[in-house]
Amino acid sequence: MSDDSRPSPAPSAVAAVIPAAGRGVRLGPGAPKALRALGGTPMLIHAVRAMAASRAVSLVVVVAPPDGAAEVRSLLDAHALPERTDFLVVPGGASRQESVRLGLAALPPGHDIVLVHDAARPLVPVDTVDAVIEAVRDGAPAVVPALPLADTVKQVEPAPAPGDPEPVVATPDRSRLRAVQTPQGFDRATLVRAHETVTGDVTDDASMVEQLGQPVVAVPGHEEAFKVTRPLDLVLAEAVLARRRLNDGF
């Protein structure tokens, strides 16, 4: 049989882990951030739909606030979600890293590619999700969606005394810096090893893979994949959603 006549292997199954267990302190007082409304629908539901919008994603694991797993299950039941996707809910931990680890531990066998996506990035477009998956399928152990920076970045030293200005010590070359988003995509075994091995504080999963010495690559991110962190981000998210609804004619 020639190479051309061989059937192509089935593409690896993809699961998405959505850490949604944070309080959202920077957003201000209220319900846990992932449960707050955006366009009348909980932010988490937007994030779940964004992952399930990819036809490659067959399982979504939601990592709920530690005391909110039942509420999250009810929310998933109450909102329309694609039937081709399975959903699991597990309680989260005290840090994002811990929550992702708990989500990974709940993954059944059979999903060789894992996306990790912040509930706090509810509006990531499906093309970005698919671009990350494609890069993992092409052989990268870890993939991040990333954007060039719009601002010049300064490195500072701590202020000599509280309230004093911070001394600027360097201006890194902006052309080589990227602002990194989610979903980050991984070969599952690599991500599991990273979470078993790396113990220090980190702010994203790809940096754990970097610490293993494995390559991480960046694909283009999207401006609508921004993270809802502070109150102004919620205003922007509402505006993006309103624009989408206008464009879609509903």
Ligand SMILES: Nc1ccn([C@@H]2O[C@H](COP(=O)(O)OP(=O)(O)OP(=O)(O)O)[C@@H](O)[C@H]2O)c(=O)n1
């Ligand atoms: N213990 C935690 C902390 C954070 N997250 C999740 O990690 C993502 C990114 O975190 P961030 O935006 O910092 O959310 P919060 O931790 O909720 O925000 P803050 O730091 O303002 O409290 C969010 O989807 C958040 O729910 C989590 O699952 N478990």
Ligand SMILES: C[C@](O)(CO)[C@H](O)COP(=O)(O)O
């Ligand atoms: C994972 C992340 O969204 C990539 O930019 C980011 O690092 C999360 O940071 P946070 O301070 O926990 O929101």
